[in-house]
Amino acid sequence: MTRIPSTSRPLSLKRRHLLAGAAAGAALLTLPAMIGRARADGPIKVAAIYTVPVEQQWVSRIHKAANAAVERGDIEYVFSENTSNNDYERVMREYAEAGHDLIIGEVFGVEDAARQVARDYPETAFLMGSSFMPKDDAPNFAVFDNYIQDASYLSGIIAGAMTKNNNIGMVGGFPIPEVNRLMHAFMAGVKETAPDAKFQVAFIGSWFDPPKAKETAFAQIDGGADILYAERFGVSDAAKEKGVLAIGNVIDTQSDYPDTVAASALWHFEPTLDHAIEMVKAGSFKAENYGVYSFMKEDGCSLAPLGTFEAKVPEEAMKLVAEREAAIRAGTFEVAINDEEPKSN
Incomplete structure (x- = not known):
């Protein structure tokens, strides 16, 4: 190399x-x-x-x-x-x-x-x-x-089971199809376990600006979010500082944020x-x-090992994750691909 x-x-x-x-x-x-x-x-x-x-x-x-x-x-x-x-x-x-x-x-x-x-x-x-x-x-x-909407959906099931106030923040780079579809899949997963959840959605206009992503996440926490969808670097740092949870995207950062990152959707x-x-x-x-x-x-995506959150996620949520993953791999359950820009509600 x-x-x-x-x-x-x-x-x-x-x-x-x-x-x-x-x-x-x-x-x-x-x-x-x-x-x-x-x-x-x-x-x-x-x-x-x-x-x-x-x-x-x-x-x-x-x-x-x-x-x-x-x-x-x-x-x-x-x-x-x-x-x-x-x-x-x-x-x-x-x-x-x-x-x-x-x-x-x-x-x-x-x-x-x-x-x-x-x-x-x-x-x-x-x-x-x-x-x-x-x-x-x-x-x-x-x-x-x-196209890791399958894993994003599963991570959403966990997020929905972990939120206490049904307020979830989401920070992305740009509202383009590859980001939008993952956010929509995550939101669909959240609705499985927290049907009344509300979402704060923001885009920072950059693929790599951790300080801006962090500040955006702080604003969402101030707005009541107790779980953050970390599509960009910097979001998990904000979650860690404020004592709320984060859901990772594409890579596994659980070992870096053992008390913060509850789940991650991995791209292979x-x-x-x-x-x-x-x-x-x-x-x-x-x-x-x-x-x-x-x-x-x-095998192009997966849910990352939960690490320190292995025993913290409600059992019913993990049972649903296992059922849905088996159905996805068998082709009997399909996670919708929605490339439209997600909106706050």
Whole structure:
């Protein structure tokens, strides 16, 4: 694994305009439906581009899965972190130009530019976090998202059983589909055990601003919240300081907040990345929705161990959690996916 600063000098981009103009249009008409060249035996070259530090919740799960693949010998891995949206396209082109087989990252703010890069490098596989679906004009550009609504719903059941005043605060980054669906699933879980619960919903306009998230959480506690949904870093710190509970998202922070974090919904990126590696090696990578590999039935998400709260959650709530999890994995119960912006009530 190699850390590449996002401000590194550009590599030669001798093919920057290879598919420009009319030539690009003609080339796109002949692109195959998948990348048809199987890779030789041995590790494939993977590069990742992150707009935040690798310690951030969402990105840390991708980073963890990539490092696991390195340890297995499946990939060679380099990455850039803290890459600004204005610089994202340049870094994508550098990695494609350097001959990486698979480029992963998140393009929520640079969607059009990222898809253009994919069109310009048709032999490179791109697997990008996106709120949009694959398109025919970029057959080598697959998308993923953390569809962990199953685990979020289960964590909500626990939150509903633990609240004393039916007032729950929720602090998110941006009201985009990948955040909205998790919040809605959590709220649905809460309603299972606390049907009269009310929610305070706020977004801080940043993916990584712990101080702002903390201050927003303080305001919700002042508004009566006794449990906080910590979609962003900083929320659990506020909960700890004020002596209320928090529900984690994407990563497990129970050991860091043993008296605060009652439950967490975990995202496991390994099934998503492992499928992409398999497809690249087979020469079968294509534009498809990898979001399904985050579902619980694909082992893409789970409820974290409760740790110090193992014996504190009411028994009836844990019985319901077990029943619902079994039904989700069996396909007999489906957690609704609602991408609309959640509102306070």
